[in-house]
Amino acid sequence: VRARGLRPVSTAFEAPVAVVQGIAPGLSYGLLAEGALAVRQGAWFVASNGDSxxxxxRGELPGNGAMVRAIATATGVEPVYAGKPDPPLHRESMIRTGARRPLVVGDRLDTDIEGASNAGVESLLVLTGVATAADVLTAEPRHRPTFVAEDLGALHTDYPEVRDGACGGWQARWRAGVLQLEGDGSRIDGLRAACDAAWAAAGEGRVEEDAVKPVLERIAG
Known part of the structure; x- marks a missing residue:
């Protein structure tokens, strides 16, 4: 904020033009209250990101998106998000790096992958954070990654061909409204095959988790 020639303040008495909220472990009720007062007075409400x-x-802790709800609920004003899944931060990153075909890598469908979809670029979902195999199998179109991998090691290997519900030694097929996975191979190739078949069947909708339970049981084993 200072780098842009702006002066941070901490109370609504100083009539701030904007309230900027990012994750801060020491964020107090007092600051949230001042932020709410400022937003009610007409200050522009901006959040760095919306990760809940x-x-x-130790597990999943409240993110900035959860903290933002305090001011949004108290004021009835939704923030403008600078970060994922909205375009500003992504666009700025492309400008600064000169990237022409960026790959967005992340572990969340509703911020990382949706952000890539909003920007019209390719994405890689890694299963080392928030999203699970069930989440990606039942994802709606804006949450479907271009690529799926166990972890960041996939950036150093060739990505396998995935076509018509097949990947590696796996073949995914629908039988009586339930997705079945046949064959053998790595867990991640099984998930890739199943995603291809599930998304093709769902089209612009989404598959219910009950329909992919056989796949989840197979790759879990």
């Missing part, structure tokens, strides 16, 4: 949770070694 963030993964830690």
């Amino acid at each position: 949770t963030m993964p830690t070694g």
